[in-house]
Amino acid sequence: MLLSLRNVSKSYTTAEGRLEILKSIDFDLDAGESVALTGESGSGKSTLLHLAGGLDHPDTGQILSVGRDIAALEDQGRAEYRRTAVGLVFQQFNLIPSLDIGANISFHARLAGRHDPGWERELVQRLGIEPLLARYPDQLSGGQQQRVAIGRTLAARPPLVLADEPTGNLDEVTGDAVLDIMLSLTRSAGAALLMVTHSSRLAQRLDRRVHLHGGKIA
């Protein structure tokens, strides 16, 4: 088992009081598996993704990922986990605006100590972003930026890829193309993929679908 959540709960304090987002969630993800996480707005999809990625920590429960209990890790340990074990793809792309595309692609891999120029070259070719390497993020379209974000994630060869609505900012045709590339590359890299999406059509293309409702797996 690559990722395992046991009895995980998470709540936030809001102006209206305490809001329980996730309620005693149990969830498993195998290595190389791809899973779509669906549900209505506010159902807890992104929160679950953030907990799995070590971006946030649960109120209760255990999260075992890539052989470690990340819920028990301190800030330093979680940072190391994000650096070496997880790849994150966001709807807003979140590229680094001060670096050119070439530097963006290799950035995470360098941080993780897994810089492999040959693998990066192959990724760049397969993503079709070779001519864009010297440009900066704000000079690229949304589809191009998302392909760069996928390239950056996979260049670091993480065993777990977490994607939060990666095609949400893209039109249907571009979104499909980006998802094709992401599925193909994660499979060839042997990585597991957990993807949040609102789209049933896209969810069907993954190995498995998990639906969240009211903070629980339906």
Added chain:
Amino acid sequence: MFWTAATALLSHWRCRPIQFATLVFGLSLATALWSGVQAINAEARASYARAASVLDQNALTQLVPRDGNSIPQATFANLRRAGWNISPVIEGDHRFGNVRVRLIGIDPLTTPGKVGGFEPDGSNDLAAFVSQPGVLIVSQATALKLSSHTDMQIKIAPDIPDGAAFTDIGMAERILERRGELSRLVVAPDQRPDLPALDRLAPEIAIKPPGDRPDVAQLTDSFHLNLTAFGFLAFAVGLFIVYATIGLAFEQRRATFRTLRSLGVSLSSLTLLLMTELLVLAFLAGLVGVMIGYFVASLLLPGVAATLQGLYGASVPGTLTIRPEWWATGLVVAIAGTIGSSAQSLWQVRRMPLLTAAQPRAWARARAVGIRLQLLGGLVLLITSAILAVFGHGLSTGFAVLGCLLLGAALMLPGVLSAFLALLQRQSSHALVTWFWADTRQQLPGLSLALMALLLALAANIGVGTMVSSFRLTFIGWLDQRLAAELYLTARDENEASRLRAWLPAHSTSVLPIWSVEGDVLGDRLQIFGAAANDSTYRENWPLLLGTADVWDRVAAGQGALVNEQLWRGKKLSIGNELALPGGWSVPVVGIYSDYGNPRGQVIVGIDALAAHYPNVPKLRYGVRIAPADAPALKERMTSEFGLPAENVIDQASLKRQSRAVFDQTFAVTGALNVFTLGVAGFAMFSSLLTLSGVRLPQLAPVWAMGITRRDLALLEMLRTLALWLATFVVAVPVGLGLAWVLLSIVNVEAFGWRLPMRIFPTDWLVLGLVALAAAIVSVVIPLRRLATIGPSDLLRVFANER
């Protein structure tokens, strides 16, 4: 509608109280330093005018001797008989004990108007004024100093400047030993219409029209210009804060502007609302600024008064009067500064298309393009500065050189830093280091104004510090040479002086008279000293800038005169020029000597020539040469055998100590202004970092998500600030040295008449660097704390899809 729209606009400040405080405080600070300096200038100028109207009666026409000597009593009598309604004045410097005062003798029956609020012919006792022991009318401060040194009755009048005393003309004649020689004649406003022409009655007398600017006001012009330049520099640095804050506030409200316009608020109404908002803010900040300015001026004024006294002998009170004109000026400056700082932002709002999407980082990107233009503009200004320095003349040109140098360097700074950071980025191979330099470079547009302000403050500190320290070192070296005599004594009267002249040669190595007269030379009133030029003391110790080989022999023989650097430069004299001296004689200029600290021209002739041409010269002061070990015993003997007060015999070490104390006090105000300017620059840095920290999360969150801890990110932010500080400091050193060179070689020469060699003081830079470093660390503490303790939920908001 207006109120509803205004509420929406103003709500921005409610959500960002620190940004609001930064804007108001930045503008207040800028106004404070500007209006503080203006308050000091206004107070000093009012004081000069008051002193001139009281001491010189310069509101009235005066008759003065053409050759600068004196007016014989007979000439005065002739003019009176011919119907001229004039009043005689005898004036000169006199020491009561060790208190030196300017004694002005007036005729109470004919003098027009009252003297400093005192009317000798009114309710006061006229008989006491004209009869023995006489009355001295002085200020409160002078009265305190004089009380134990004279038997004369002392009366206090409100408007008399410190260090001056009015008395009856008969008393002044006796005390100053003038024997009927008048200094000037004051012409009463009411005169007969058929007066005979002055040229025919007394051709040796000239008419001095009323309303001439007081000499001291002209002398101190350059000092006040310096002060104004400092005030303006601080104001400009403060406006950088305002410009940056307004720019950011406008950028952050772009979405609100778009919404308001789409809801039907016209572009004109929106502009009007924004302008009103800015004007109200400017008015409030201006009021606060003027109030702070008053306190700044109150703090600085005693230092300024000491500076003016030390450099120019000008007396300015150490307390401040509230004047409506600088309240008004302060407010106008605050409003004008705000309009100037916000013009670009307002213009962008007017040009913004209705459907433009909000772009939180657009302002930074637009400014990145501007950096290249700035670089070009800065280069043009630096070249202009160099051309003006080589080919220009005059004080205004000196300040233009300074302005172009500082502004040019400031404008070039972001471009230079950007190029340097790009180079470092290319050189680095580690991902995080590459990102660090790239991200620092991207922050430059947002930080450039603060960095420019820091550069200006650091360069001003280095430049002015180098100037003052060079001055100090040269001055002390010069003092060591010039104050060669072991003892300096002042006799209380001519009898005592005569006895000392007879006694001293047998008890000392040599006796050097320090005698001087005042007179008009080349159109200026200045002092003419006599020197015992045969004595080796002068040849061995007197620092000459230029001179013929036999300079001292010619001076001793009465065949040559030395002039000080101020007179040489001011009148463009050369060696060999014939110098016409009061009394109708002349000598060639044979040498130039440095005379730091003296604002006026000065001439030295041989002591025998001085005594021959001016037989009435006071002969009270002497320098005494003796083996240093014997000096204390000689001092003791002079005080015991002649009854001389201790303060009338000063040893060399005490005199040097006093001179150094005066020097240090003289530049106290410069130090204070340096600290204020650095403080404003520190606040500019703090406010920029604080405002930037609010928009930094989108750049930092992805790096955090990829496995860099918040603590490490905070550390990197600290390193970034320190790297920018260090780079700015490195650039500030050559700029500061350039500034020092301009001050020493151009501005000082024009303003004071002397040129000083430039010395380098790297340890001073180190101290300044550490102070600036502390300011940089303080400025980054709050933004860093905010970043280091930010919750994951805040960082996650960056990734939120609904953002």
